Amino acid sequence: MLHRRIYQFLIVYATGICILFLIKFALNLSDYVIPSPKEVWITAGQVFIRYLVNVMDTLAVAVIGHILSIFMATLVGIIGRLTSGVGSLIKIAAFNIQAYPIVAVAPIIFILLGDGLASRLLIASMICYFPLLLSVLGVLTEPVSDIEHFYRMTGRLTWQLEVKIRVFENITKLTTVVSGSATLAMVGTIVAEFIAADAGIGYTIRIALYQSDLAKILVALFLIGIWTSLYLVCLEWIGHLIQKKWQR
Amino acid sequence: MLIECHDLNYQYPSSSTQVFQGLSCRISGPGFHALFGPSGVGKTTLAKMIAGLVKGFSGEINVKTKAGILYTYNLERLPGWSVVGEHLKEISPPDKTKYLQNLTESFGIEECLKTRFSRLSLGQQNRTNLTRYLLQDFDLLIMDESLANVDETTRETIILKIKSMFSQKAFLYISHNVVEVAKFCKEILVLRDVRKSPQITAIKGQDHTGEQPPDRRALEQTMLEIVHAS
Numbered sequence: 001m002l003h004r005r006i007y008q009f010l011i012v013y014a015t016g017i018c019i020l021f022l023i024k025f026a027l028n029l030s031d032y033v034i035p036s037p038k039e040v041w042i043t044a045g046q047v048f049i050r051y052l053v054n055v056m057d058t059l060a061v062a063v064i065g066h067i068l069s070i071f072m073a074t075l076v077g078i079i080g081r082l083t084s085g086v087g088s089l090i091k092i093a094a095f096n097i098q099a100y101p102i103v104a105v106a107p108i109i110f111i112l113l114g115d116g117l118a119s120r121l122l123i124a125s126m127i128c129y130f131p132l133l134l135s136v137l138g139v140l141t142e143p144v145s146d147i148e149h150f151y152r153m154t155g156r157l158t159w160q161l162e163v164k165i166r167v168f169e170n171i172t173k174l175t176t177v178v179s180g181s182a183t184l185a186m187v188g189t190i191v192a193e194f195i196a197a198d199a200g201i202g203y204t205i206r207i208a209l210y211q212s213d214l215a216k217i218l219v220a221l222f223l224i225g226i227w228t229s230l231y232l233v234c235l236e237w238i239g240h241l242i243q244k245k246w247q248r
Numbered sequence: 249m250l251i252e253c254h255d256l257n258y259q260y261p262s263s264s265t266q267v268f269q270g271l272s273c274r275i276s277g278p279g280f281h282a283l284f285g286p287s288g289v290g291k292t293t294l295a296k297m298i299a300g301l302v303k304g305f306s307g308e309i310n311v312k313t314k315a316g317i318l319y320t321y322n323l324e325r326l327p328g329w330s331v332v333g334e335h336l337k338e339i340s341p342p343d344k345t346k347y348l349q350n351l352t353e354s355f356g357i358e359e360c361l362k363t364r365f366s367r368l369s370l371g372q373q374n375r376t377n378l379t380r381y382l383l384q385d386f387d388l389l390i391m392d393e394s395l396a397n398v399d400e401t402t403r404e405t406i407i408l409k410i411k412s413m414f415s416q417k418a419f420l421y422i423s424h425n426v427v428e429v430a431k432f433c434k435e436i437l438v439l440r441d442v443r444k445s446p447q448i449t450a451i452k453g454q455d456h457t458g459e460q461p462p463d464r465r466a467l468e469q470t471m472l473e474i475v476h477a478s
Contacts, residue, residue, distance in 0.1 A: 146325045150377075153299075153318050154384050156339070168329055246329055 005229040005236075013225055017218065035215040043215035044222075051204060051216075055223040058189050058200040059231060061117065065124030066185035069132055070178060072125070077136030078163055091137055098130040103191050110196040120192040120200065127188030128181040135177040139170040168246060175239030182235055186228045249313050249387040249418045251275040251298055256307035258293065266442050267293055268305070273437055273448045275388070275420060279455065280411060282429035283422045285439035285478055291422050294439065295319060295390045298420070313387035320381045321392040322374050326365035332376055333361030336383070344383045347413070351379045354409040356402060370397035375406065382410065388418040395423075407432050408458040430470040431456045438477040449477040 017040075024034035031039060080090035106123050113119045140163060147165050151157035167174065193202025201220055208216035256271040267290040275281050275298075283291050296302040298309060299319035311317065326335050340348055352358050355375045360368050368376065378394045395403045410419065411432070423429055429436050434455035439448050451473045456462045 146323050147327055149324055150320070150326075150339075150380065153320075154339070164329075165327060168327065 003229075003233045005233050006226070009225045009229045013222060020218075032212070033214075035213075035218075040215045040218055043213075044219045047216055047219055048223075051201065051220055051223050054199070054201040054204045055220075055227050058193065058202060058224075059186070059227050061120045061200065062124050062182075062185040062189040063231065065121050065189060066128055066182055068121070069125040069129035069181070069185065072129055073132040073136045076133055077140045078159070080133075080137045081140040081163070081166075087141075091141070094130060094133045094137060098134055102126045102130065103188070106192060106195050110192075115196040115198050117199075120189055120197050123192035124185050124188035127191070128184035131184060132177060132181045135174070139174060140166050142166065142170075144169045171239075171243055171246065175236070175243065179232055179235045179239065182231055183228060186224070186231070190224070249275075249277065250310070251312075251317075251388065252308075252310040253294075253298070254308045254310070256294075256297070256305055256309070258290075258297070258302075258305035258307075260293075261304065268307075268447065269442050271307070271447045273450065275418065275435075275437070278416050278418045279435075280407070280419050280421055280433045280453075282433035282436040282453065283420055283439060284424075284426070284429050284436050284474060286441075287424075289439045289441055291439055292321070292392055295392055295420060295422060298388075299390055315385040315387045317388045317390065318381055318384060318386040319390040319392065320377060320394055322377075322394055322396040324377045325373070326376065326380070328364055328366055331362050331364055332357070332368070335365075336361070336376075336380055339380055340383045341385065347383060348379075350413070351382060351409075355379055355406055371399065371402070374398055375402075378406070382414065386417065388420060390420040390422070392422045393424075394421075403428070404432075411457055426471050426474050427467075430454060430467055430474055431462055436470075436474055438474055440478060451477060 020034055021037060023029065024036075035043070076090055076094075080087050080094070103123070105126070106119075109119050109122055113122065144165050147169070148157060148162065151161060151165075189200065190202035190205075193200040194206055197203045201224055205217055205220050208214075208220065251274065253271060253273045256268045257266070258268045259266045271294070283295060285291050293302060296319060297305060298311070299317050301319060326332060330338070336348060336352075337345070352361065355378070357372055357375050357379065360372050360376060365373060365376065374394060374397055378391065381389055395406060398406070407421075407428075421429065421433060431454050433453040436451045436453050437448055438451060441447075451470065454462055454467050454470055
């Protein structure tokens with residue numbers, strides 16, 4: 001049985017395709033502007049395997065970038081929970097940087113690092129890092145007074161225990177945020193590939209765009225949607241396992 | 249154990265409301281002391297000031313203790329990642345584990361040990377929370393409505409048990425139950441509104457230990473004194 005996420009994507013995708021074909025037939029647009037369903041089907045048969053490999057390439061970069069940003073956000077979040085000057089500085093910096101559209105910095109990254117894997121990875125990480133950091137900071141700086149009080153009173157509250165309590169109390173929120181940021185990681189990678197990469201599905205879409213080949217773009221969008229949904233399903237499953245194990 | 253509060257003045261941060269004005273009181277020696285008064289007069293604030301949890305007041309609080317002061321309140325929770333029994337074992341100092349079984353039996357929480365804290369009733373939660381504090385080192389334990397949601401009979405059993413088991417320790421019991429404080433406490437500090445003077449009055453309680461039935465007339469007299477003072 002298909003997961004709810006896959007269903008939702010298929011419904012959205014099918015609706016979009018139907019609207020596109022309705023416009024084509026209603027306005028009698030040529031196949032050059034909007035390809036016919038048959039042409040889309042034939043194109044899918046021709047490029048499916050190649051595009052699948054490209055999507056897997058993009059997904060791999062997005063997953064690594066996502067993991068890096070989770071790791072970084074946790075680390076900085078733990079430091080940022082301090083009430084010291086460093087903690088306050090991190091909080092203020094995170095809030096301000098988050099307000100800036102990070103994707104606009106992408107050209108600088110490509111100039112400095114070239115159009116290889118490093119640039120794609122960095123952009124993917126940066127795009128999902130700041131929203132993640134804000135959520136992690138929010139969770140880790142918010143005291144759970146009714147639990148922490150005992151440990152504080154008896155001198156047992158180490159920073160590790162404090163982090164454990166706050167993470168445990170907000171585990172549902174954190175797993176939701178991590179799942180939500182996965183889409184951002186995928187968006188970041190594709191945007192990076194649009195701009196200047198030499199691999200990945202974003203790069204493939206850019207070439208299809210130059211050729212004005214909407215059929216190829218539709219196939220690419222289908223594969224992106226399916227694999228992003230599958231990644232989200234995996235993350236939600238892991239989150240569910242963690243919650244179940246901790247709260248059994 | 250001696251706590252002396254002298255000329256305390258305090259108002260809540262970002263508020264113009266004065267809570268204490270020239271408040272002075274003294275808590276000395278082991279036993280059950282009570283802090284009694286209507287809601288909003290500052291019982292919890294005073295307790296937290298004594299425990300060192302509230303700063304920014306003028307006046308002096310002199311504390312002479314060896315093992316220190318602990319403050320517990322009725323809304324505390326235990327972490328949810330382990331069952332109550334595991335948690336209690338984890339936080340019991342090695343020399344206090346012998347009290348654990350005795351306390352869980354007396355407090356009627358034996359059946360809660362294999363359950364997570366969130367699954368317990370409010371009364372069971374309060375009893376469990378109090379148990380873990382009693383297993384710690386302290387000279388004074390401030391119990392801020394720690395037995396709320398516990399039925400009267402069990403409350404009486406618990407108070408008598410604490411008094412017999414920890415006769416060398418001091419307790420500051422915050423409660424709204426006039427009968428209870430009059431019956432079980434050796435001294436009741438009645439706290440009043442800041443506009444009334446004196447703001448705090450000490451009344452001698454019956455300090456009932458359960459060995460003999462309480463003197464009804466004396467108890468009624470104490471209750472009347474408390475009501476008049478508040």
